[in-house]
Amino acid sequence: MKILVINGPNINLLGTREPQIYGYTTLDDINQELVEYSKTFLEDKIELVFFQSNIEGEIVNKIQQSSQFEGLIINPAAYTHTSIAIADAIKAVGIAAVEVHLSNVSTREDYRKISYVSDSCIGVVAGFKKDSYKMALLGLYNYVKERI
Numbered sequence: 007m008k009i010l011v012i013n014g015p016n017i018n019l020l021g022t023r024e025p026q027i028y029g030y031t032t033l034d035d036i037n038q039e040l041v042e043y044s045k046t047f048l049e050d051k052i053e054l055v056f057f058q059s060n061i062e063g064e065i066v067n068k069i070q071q072s073s074q075f076e077g078l079i080i081n082p083a084a085y086t087h088t089s090i091a092i093a094d095a096i097k098a099v100g101i102a103a104v105e106v107h108l109s110n111v112s113t114r115e116d117y118r119k120i121s122y123v124s125d126s127c128i129g130v131v132a133g134f135k136k137d138s139y140k141m142a143l144l145g146l147y148n149y150v151k152e153r154i
Contacts, residue, residue, distance in 0.1 A: 007050055007150060009143065010075045011040065012065060013058040014083035020108075028108045029135040033058060036136050043140045048147050062089055069095040076154075077146045078103040079139065086111070086121045096126035102149055104142040107132035 013033060016023060021032035031039075037056050044052040055075070057068050062085055069092065072078060078101055085092055086105070096103045103126060110133030111118040124130050128149055131142045 007077070007147070007154075008053045008055065008075045009077045009079060009146065010068070010072050011037070011054055011056045011139070012068060012078065012080045012082075013056075014062075014065060014081060014085045015060040017081055017083055018058050018060070031136045036139055039136060040139050040143060044143060044147075048144070050147075050151070052143075052147065062091060065089075066091050066095045069099055072099055072101060075101055076150045077101060079106055079142045079146060080104070080123065080127075081106045081108070081139075082123050086123050087117055088122065090122050093122045093126045096123065102146060102153075103127045104146045105130045105132075106138045106142040108135050108138055109133060 017033055020028055021030055041054055044054060059065050080103055082089060082092055082105065105121065105124050105127045129145055131138045134141060
């Protein structure tokens with residue numbers, strides 16, 4: 007099973023960016039933990055491919071090029087609240103996607119409570135910092151496995 011993990015703007019600054027909200031774990035740490043988690047807790051071989059961009063169009067392009075993947079985990083970051091293009095790209099490719107956030111966006115500023123992306127996804131995981139990604143992977147894995 008091949009899973010694409012996309013991270014949006016400023017996620018490359020994890021570990022130093024507002025650690026009281028996002029924690030001290032870096033994006034590289036999250037990616038490595040996700041690989042280790044998949045090998046330890048999921049019985050099938052999973053290939054994880056990671057992509058991060060601060061540029062909306064690059065994220066849209068990567069989603070459009072995802073036909074070889076069974077699933078997508080996406081942290082659109084600030085684009086969550088602004089990007090119809092990312093939402094449309096997910097719908098267009100038709101692969102199962104899970105939206106993920108490190109913080110609990112529903113308890114933050116009002117504009118963060120609106121997601122244009124979540125309607126294109128099978129689920130949303132938020133508020134568990136780095137573990138949000140593991141929960142998203144487990145849910146996506148089980149969802150895809152039931153349909154294979």
